[in-house]
Amino acid sequence: MQAAVVRRYGAPEVVEIVDQPTPEPKRGEVLVRVEAVAVTAADGRLRAGRFPRGFGVVAKLGFGFTGPRTHVLGIAYSGVIERVGEVVTGFAPGDEVAGMNGKTLGMHAQVAAVPVDRVALKPAGLSHADAAGVLFGGTAALYFLRDRAGLRPGQTVMVNGASGAVGSAAVQLARHFGATVTAVTSAANAELMRRIGAESVIDYSVTPVAELAALGQSYDVVFDAVGNIDRELGLSLLGPDGTLVLAAADLVDTVRARGRVVAGVAPERPADFAELMRLVVEGQLDPLTRSLGSLNALVEAHRIVDSGHKVGNIVVLPNAS
Numbered sequence: 001m002q003a004a005v006v007r008r009y010g011a012p013e014v015v016e017i018v019d020q021p022t023p024e025p026k027r028g029e030v031l032v033r034v035e036a037v038a039v040t041a042a043d044g045r046l047r048a049g050r051f052p053r054g055f056g057v058v059a060k061l062g063f064g065f066t067g068p069r070t071h072v073l074g075i076a077y078s079g080v081i082e083r084v085g086e087v088v089t090g091f092a093p094g095d096e097v098a099g100m101n102g103k104t105l106g107m108h109a110q111v112a113a114v115p116v117d118r119v120a121l122k123p124a125g126l127s128h129a130d131a132a133g134v135l136f137g138g139t140a141a142l143y144f145l146r147d148r149a150g151l152r153p154g155q156t157v158m159v160n161g162a163s164g165a166v167g168s169a170a171v172q173l174a175r176h177f178g179a180t181v182t183a184v185t186s187a188a189n190a191e192l193m194r195r196i197g198a199e200s201v202i203d204y205s206v207t208p209v210a211e212l213a214a215l216g217q218s219y220d221v222v223f224d225a226v227g228n229i230d231r232e233l234g235l236s237l238l239g240p241d242g243t244l245v246l247a248a249a250d251l252v253d254t255v256r257a258r259g260r261v262v263a264g265v266a267p268e269r270p271a272d273f274a275e276l277m278r279l280v281v282e283g284q285l286d287p288l289t290r291s292l293g294s295l296n297a298l299v300e301a302h303r304i305v306d307s308g309h310k311v312g313n314i315v316v317l318p319n320a321s
Contacts, residue, residue, distance in 0.1 A: 004018075125281050160226055185203070225248060
């Protein structure tokens with residue numbers, strides 16, 4: 001089988017397509033033929049060795065100092081089960097599934113062995129590309145808005161970085177939960193933001209987020225998907241009893257997150273995968289998926305991620321000809 005490997009941190013060109021042995025599923029794993037896999041901001045950070053401020057040493061202790069110890073990146077995927085390992089129940093060869101592989105990575109490949117407890121059945125009416133596309137940003141947005149902020153109908157939400165994978169999911173899920181949404185993005189994405197549910201759009205090049213509090217703006221939930229809203233600025237934008245979500249926080253703000261401020265990593269739960277895919281099938285959530293082609297498109301995909309202007313989700317199709 002073919003896989004994309006990253007042996008050292010660096011620019012997108014460090015990604016190489018190589019032949020590797022097909023893995024065998026271990027106990028509690030399934031072997032998946034990967035039909036689509038996302039290329040995310042997390043993949044870009046890990047490929048480049050570029051981590052949020054304060055996390056550099058800690059991250060490299062875990063992932064590797066000169067390059068990622070796990071050479072094959074990739075987290076969110078969709079595909080077809082080819083074999084099942086021992087003690088696996090509820091899944092069988094031929095099942096179409098989707099999931100996330102967390103720190104195990106390994107999904108930028110034609111075939112991968114994945115833990116069965118991080119797998120959900122893919123609905124028949126959903127493409128593999130959209131299934132893989134919705135999971136990375138969708139799980140973060142769902143967890144922070146529903147589980148941490150306890151978002152309720154009638155509340156107001158500002159999403160900073162609204163056009164990316166996490167931000168675009170947050171805009172749509174907030175609207176799905178009955179909130180009024182303000183999207184902070186570029187003017188080029190304003191029409192798209194309104195189409196997916198934003199009531200209003202702020203062009204950050206005209207009105208930087210740092211100036212919003214001085215203009216008297218306040219929200220029930222401030223959701224930062226970029227990392228340029230810190231604790232102090234975020235709190236100044238909240239109304240009474242509001243919640244600040246720092247989905248891309250640095251180490252200091254992550255450690256300090258408590259009370260009205262939430263940060264950290266979203267769990268990867270099959271029930272959430274299933275919920276997100278259901279919403280896509282029902283037309284309530286658009287993953288804004290762009291498919292670039294086979295594994296050979298990974299260098300281009302990483303360039304787009306590095307640009308900081310990726311809209312929605314990018315996937316590649318490892319088994320495409």
